[in-house]
Amino acid sequence: xxxxxxxxxDPHGPGGRLQPLDDAGSxxxxxxxxxxxxxxxAAREAAGSxxxxxxxxxxxxxxxxxxxxxxxxPDRLARCHDLRLVEALLLAHEGRFGAPRSLGAAWSRLRGxxxxxxLPEPGSAESDDGQDTLFAPDRLQLPPGADPLAAVVAxxxxxxxxxxxxxxxxxxxxxxxxxxxxxxxxxxxxxxTHDGLPWRTDIHDRLLTELLGPRPTVPGTQPKVLAELxxxxxxxxxxxxxxxxxHSQVLRAFADRGIQLGSxxxxxxxxxxxxxxxxxxxxxxxxxxxxxxxxxxQDAWARGGRFRPEYVVGGVVSGRWASRGGGxxxxxxxxRRAVVADPGWLLVVADAAQLEPRVLAALSQDAGLARTAAxxxxxxxxxxxxxxxxRDKAKLGLLGAMYGQTSGDxxxxxxxxxxxxxxxxxxxxAAARTGEDGGVVASRLxxxxxxxxxxxxxxxxxxxxxxxAGGRTARARGRFTRNFVIxxxxxxxxxxxxxxxxxxxxxxxxxxxADRPHLVFFQHDEVVVxxxxxxxxxxxxxxxxxxxxxxxxxxxxxxxxxxLTTAVVDCxxxxx
DNA sequence: TCCTCTTGCGCC
DNA sequence: AAAGGGCGCAAGAGGA
Numbered sequence: 001x002x003x004x005x006x007x008x009x010d011p012h013g014p015g016g017r018l019q020p021l022d023d024a025g026s027x028x029x030x031x032x033x034x035x036x037x038x039x040x041x042a043a044r045e046a047a048g049s050x051x052x053x054x055x056x057x058x059x060x061x062x063x064x065x066x067x068x069x070x071x072x073x074p075d076r077l078a079r080c081h082d083l084r085l086v087e088a089l090l091l092a093h094e095g096r097f098g099a100p101r102s103l104g105a106a107w108s109r110l111r112g113x114x115x116x117x118x119l120p121e122p123g124s125a126e127s128d129d130g131q132d133t134l135f136a137p138d139r140l141q142l143p144p145g146a147d148p149l150a151a152v153v154a155x156x157x158x159x160x161x162x163x164x165x166x167x168x169x170x171x172x173x174x175x176x177x178x179x180x181x182x183x184x185x186x187x188x189x190x191x192x193t194h195d196g197l198p199w200r201t202d203i204h205d206r207l208l209t210e211l212l213g214p215r216p217t218v219p220g221t222q223p224k225v226l227a228e229l230x231x232x233x234x235x236x237x238x239x240x241x242x243x244x245x246x247h248s249q250v251l252r253a254f255a256d257r258g259i260q261l262g263s264x265x266x267x268x269x270x271x272x273x274x275x276x277x278x279x280x281x282x283x284x285x286x287x288x289x290x291x292x293x294x295x296x297x298q299d300a301w302a303r304g305g306r307f308r309p310e311y312v313v314g315g316v317v318s319g320r321w322a323s324r325g326g327g328x329x330x331x332x333x334x335x336r337r338a339v340v341a342d343p344g345w346l347l348v349v350a351d352a353a354q355l356e357p358r359v360l361a362a363l364s365q366d367a368g369l370a371r372t373a374a375x376x377x378x379x380x381x382x383x384x385x386x387x388x389x390x391r392d393k394a395k396l397g398l399l400g401a402m403y404g405q406t407s408g409d410x411x412x413x414x415x416x417x418x419x420x421x422x423x424x425x426x427x428x429x430a431a432a433r434t435g436e437d438g439g440v441v442a443s444r445l446x447x448x449x450x451x452x453x454x455x456x457x458x459x460x461x462x463x464x465x466x467x468x469a470g471g472r473t474a475r476a477r478g479r480f481t482r483n484f485v486i487x488x489x490x491x492x493x494x495x496x497x498x499x500x501x502x503x504x505x506x507x508x509x510x511x512x513x514a515d516r517p518h519l520v521f522f523q524h525d526e527v528v529v530x531x532x533x534x535x536x537x538x539x540x541x542x543x544x545x546x547x548x549x550x551x552x553x554x555x556x557x558x559x560x561x562x563x564l565t566t567a568v569v570d571c572x573x574x575x576x
Numbered sequence: 577t578c579c580t581c582t583t584g585c586g587c588c
Numbered sequence: 589a590a591a592g593g594g595c596g597c598a599a600g601a602g603g604a
Contacts, residue, residue: 245599285585316595323596326596327596328596356593403592
């Protein structure tokens, strides 16, 4: 069994091409053309199942290679190497952040040819969005006539060479772990889109009706409750008609009654002593649900009892995932009522408790902070040791330190933290200084942040005249790098947890693969597994084991613990 | 009419 | 005086 196998689907049919590789990426045999790629892949995957894993599948990108294969595979694949994701990690690590990362771009760099830009993502502003661009082979950006399989093999070998060339063994080991975890993320993302999050449209519908009134029969008309609120609002402000969705009209309507608002933000309105302000807050809450997750959303995204967003692995520079379509990572809490396990199934919902401060403790090896993060409620322990038991102060101070907050009454809290936890505070402050000086920082596993020029340097402004604005920009950059080291290292941990959990779930017994527990949601520090009811306890145990495995792999020998809050429920809304 | 920018708010 | 990091999405404003 070859340790790796390059895989290229035939864009126009069920077939494809394969080539066995060793771990360095050298071919172990000739390319092979197969008429049924799914069958050929499944056979090779199964051949390894007795103790030995199947090959690590090497492909250009999961959305073009794995997603189309998934419906035709009898079972999930164990491991992959996703060239596009790994290229992005390596480019950033090598100080070439933002260079095109498609297979064609990587191959062209290798051959010294002009490098094509990456195509805009489907659904983004720049793409003219033909329906089937997603799986089209030209997204690989290979020059005409280039052999895709040869390109996959060559780019993979080059990536393996670049990884092996990292001089520091520990850094090399960590980046290889990140490469494996990021690739596993690509598998999870494709599978979660394929499986979908269980979504009861009947419950969703009932919630919407309770909040907004019945679904309008004429599309585009406002639901009853919103229309009524708009009228009440108008009357409360003197009766002249205005559009509550228009910021400028709202500001004018309030101004006409002698109320000067700085903005129409809810938190500001909540402090305004006038009935119209409270009506507007309510209007905005309901109007948002209607616009963002109402009936139109349901029609577009939640058909057939499943919500199937597209996840974008590594879509955030910190390594957090992003999503495309349906606001997958912003489902309002109230609508989680509609996420219900199938009959005979349950949801195992687990989220990491106070992940980011724990990550800071582990990163900085601050002995005192590590003691507060050795168990239970971190903020409680922090409060007991440094804030006279005031948990709110402890939390506010620590969050402020991680985000770079300077406002409010936070100064004394930061001073206390600086005095009691010098290593932890020194760690974030060093990251902030690096950013202010225009440098880059990296996560624990080696995900490197973008350089200052990308988002923070205003080129229209000469440095010598920048003055005030330049200082503001530098401080903003400092807050970004200060937070990056923590957010990105937390994302490292979560990604490794995800990979470890997926491996454990796939090892659970199931008479048919469709009856196996599977991930249905992942949101930064939280996972949801849909499982046959009889396996729920094993799934809960698997999540705990995966979290501890992630701790060990990412942070090694640390006293810091990363406890999970785990709930086994019918309905997502009951988890917290 | 189309497009980009801004605002505001949902989630972590 | 300025004032907490990261996103996606929808609507309005306003220019082309």
